[in-house]
């Protein structure tokens with residue numbers, strides 16, 4: 593594997609530290625460790641007593657972060673697990689938690705290495721964050737019924753051509769199993785105009801990746817279970833990259849911070865919620881134009897933060 597230097601530009605790093613680190617000697621969870629760029633920034637803003645616990649579903653990312661943050665290794669505990677499962681992996685000395693960060697989605701390294709997440713190079717159609725998990729993107733495109741495929745491309749990829757795309761996949765797989773990113777790319781290409789091709793392919797890849805990794809359910813579960821671990825006054829910061837993710841975070845903060853005025857289907861939460869949240873600001877923060885210029889990957893980022901009260 594190449595050096596991971598080129599992947600180190602933690603998105604909205606200054607804002608993450610500003611809103612997350614309120615107790616410099618606390619224990620923080622970086623739920624989406626990736627290359628460890630945010631973890632490093634957080635550690636640099638803690639006192640000698642402060643520590644960080646890094647989770648990632650992808651062991652290749654944890655290895656990359658370990659190499660990146662070797663100098664501060666004794667301050668970091670690595671857990672190969674989902675952030676939505678972290679509560680089951682912590683030991684008593686790992687609590688209480690002062691704050692957690694979720695920098696959602698996929699890292700540049702996962703996109704650019706041969707992990708089958710994108711259509712730029714030909715690789716097995718995989719898209720699993722965790723190579724030990726069962727379901728691959730190839731399983732989905734070869735086995736899921738037509739209506740299920742249509743739902744995935746419509747809901748997770750927000751593609752208006754979801755129906756015809758699903759039909760084309762079902763027809764193609766009758767001829768031969770779809771095993772590679774280029775095989776799928778060839779099926780998808782005719783559905784997008786030339787100037788929209790890259791965007792369309794990226795949306796299709798996003799849809800499959802979300803389905804393979806159960807991403808939206810993990811966000812819902814992870815937010816609740818990690819907030820449960822926070823000490824009173826503890827904080828969380830979430831950076832999201834598309835509206836499906838951001839909507840979940842926004843609704844979560846809203847549902848757990850309001851005293852009244854929730855839609856009828858959420859009224860029940862007001863009575864049963866086990867903690868309350870205080871948003872740290874109202875509208876989601878976005879990166880500065882200078883950050884976007886330096887790191888185009890940041891352009892769709894939205895940051896939200898709240899404290900447990």
Ligand SMILES: C[S@@+](CC[C@H](N)C(=O)[O-])C[C@H]1O[C@@H](n2cnc3c(N)ncnc32)[C@H](O)[C@@H]1O
Nearest residue numbers: 624626627628629630648649650674675695698
């Ligand atoms: C955008 S990257 C994080 C980049 C990181 N903040 C950095 O500075 O390098 C997202 C990471 O989250 C991981 N991931 C996705 N879903 C996860 C989950 N449910 N639990 C833990 N890690 C997850 C991915 O494998 C990926 O490494």
